[in-house]
Amino acid sequence: MIKIRNLTHYYNKDLALDNINLEIKKGEFVAIIGESGSGKSTLLSVLSTLLKPTSGDIVYENINYKDIKNIDDFRKNNIGFIFQFHYLINYLSVKENINLANEKASKKEILDLLKSLGIENLIDKYPNEISGGQRQRVAIARALINNPKVIFADEPTGNLDSKNSLNVFELFSILAKKGTTIIVATHDKNLALKADITYEVKDGKLK
Numbered sequence: 001m002i003k004i005r006n007l008t009h010y011y012n013k014d015l016a017l018d019n020i021n022l023e024i025k026k027g028e029f030v031a032i033i034g035e036s037g038s039g040k041s042t043l044l045s046v047l048s049t050l051l052k053p054t055s056g057d058i059v060y061e062n063i064n065y066k067d068i069k070n071i072d073d074f075r076k077n078n079i080g081f082i083f084q085f086h087y088l089i090n091y092l093s094v095k096e097n098i099n100l101a102n103e104k105a106s107k108k109e110i111l112d113l114l115k116s117l118g119i120e121n122l123i124d125k126y127p128n129e130i131s132g133g134q135r136q137r138v139a140i141a142r143a144l145i146n147n148p149k150v151i152f153a154d155e156p157t158g159n160l161d162s163k164n165s166l167n168v169f170e171l172f173s174i175l176a177k178k179g180t181t182i183i184v185a186t187h188d189k190n191l192a193l194k195a196d197i198t199y200e201v202k203d204g205k206l207k
């Protein structure tokens, strides 16, 4: 589903990604591990079209990123993002936060999605009325509302305790089995064991 060829990224003169080659299949749950500063975030940013690589190719289902005309539309139709911090808006309810990502989503659709994540009772709550683990589930719901083909998650459990972290990874595993490709960067090797496949980044190279 995603083919990465000879991908290199420099920040000014500093090499952050060094000739990465990788193929990710549809419905695969991929963990990218590595120490702080190894290049995980850079790799995720480049793969998710947030950052333009210095050189190399990324091909999404036979479309080279270089040929994508409207990158905003492409992202909206294909990609969901989850970050370490949930970035929910505190003065909007859970439902309203999800509607920010898709204004057309009906209450029923949102309720069904929240149900699949086990948090349908939170639909009218505000972010500061729910726990950290619940907020991250809402952030996952927000990433899912547009039915993305692929979800990129950068240290999504960096702010959670071990129980909630495991829950999030188990959720990713279920989503992948349903066909959503999941690519997650984490420094936690134990959590990465939940993924179908793990790649390690070291000094910008895939080990």
Ligand SMILES: Nc1ncnc2c1ncn2[C@@H]1O[C@H](COP(=O)(O)OP(=O)(O)OP(=O)(O)O)[C@@H](O)[C@H]1O
Pocket: 011, 014, 016, 034, 035, 036, 037, 038, 039, 040, 041, 042, 043, 187
């Ligand atoms: N915006 C930037 N400008 C310049 N250098 C950067 C920038 N972002 C990252 N780097 C450098 O690129 C290298 C890879 O960083 P990156 O953030 O991808 O690593 P990481 O593995 O995600 O680290 P962490 O786990 O700490 O988030 C590091 O040497 C970092 O200092």
